[in-house]
Amino acid sequence: MAISETARNNHAALFPNHRSTLAATDPEFVELFDNFAFDEVPAQVNLDVRTRLMVILASLIAQQSVNEYRVMLGGALNVGVTPVEVKEIVYQAVAYAGMAKVFDFLRATNEVLESRGVKLPLEGQSTTTPETRLDKGLALSKSVFGAAIDAMYEHSPKDLLHIQRFLSGNCFGDYYTRGGLDMRMRELMTFSMILSLGGCEPQLKGHIQGNAAVGNGRDVLIGAVTQLVPFIGYPRSLNAVACINEVLPPQAAE
Known part of the structure; x- marks a missing residue:
């Protein structure tokens, strides 16, 4: 087995000039994972690369995967996800994963942004007051x-x-009223977080309906689940698919 050209190119777009230490210690694993995560999976996902990376970041926060988050945050910034978009994903995660889980990701985000010369704090995105x-x-x-x-x-x-x-x-x-992310993206981030938490299927079904209401149809949600398979595994992926099928059934073939 060898890493496919497509997988190498997709990986290089996210992590230019990166040399994996695992390639030396676990070459067979790296080959099978990279071919799956960076070739086979993207070929089945109908989301642009920025959206795919944002979906992954939201999922990794919910999963408490801070080391992988740091790596994928670098990739996200490399393909044009903005610091404001990243911060809004992290902030919104507090409502779904809780501050106890999100605190380390806020710190990690700040460290990565500052290492890239981004001046903090970023421009404020609040649109409400305590009264409104x-x-x-x-x-x-x-x-x-x-x-x-x-x-x-x-x-x-x-x-x-x-x-x-x-x-x-x-x-x-x-x-949700903040700037930085529109409603379609905020609902997609929420969907990605909740399915990655696991055990929250009633809320997941509600936000599948919410996604549909703001324009993220079945194809978008299946695309998000597909993108997350390498990062969350099959049990949570299949649970999410079952919820999608219940709320947004596939159309019968004509």
Whole structure:
């Protein structure tokens, strides 16, 4: 077996002049992984390279894979993902993975950006204030999920209404309203994080519907799952596919 020309070219586009230490210690593994992850998988993914790298970054945060994140962050920056886009992915991850998991990635991101001469802090992206975050977040969530948001408020016990307000004011009002990423990309990042967490299939189904509402159809979501197979393995990939099939069934062949 040898690493294919396509795999070498795709790898070089992300990591120019990189020499793998594993190629010396684990040559057979590197060949099979690189041929799969950098040739076979991209051939089946209908997403542009920037989007593919952003999907991977979101997934790696959810998986707590900080060393691989550093490597892939370098690749993402090499293909044009901007520092603002990266920071917005990291910030948004707090709403889905929690600060306990995201803290190390915030630090790692800052270190990588500073090593490349990026001056921090970056330009602010907030569009809300403490007075407007709840109303703007609620309006934005309704624009994506429609009447389901009203139903969640109506059916919530009184002692849990604060959780609904958190979702509106914090998850949507603090994060989704920010600049740097549009709604299609934010929903795709959320999908990638939740499927990579595992065990969150009810929420994954909700965000499959949310993705569809903002224009990320079945093909985009399958593309994201396909891109993530080498990084998350088959159990979580197959769980995500099952959720997609349930919410967005494949169209019957004509």
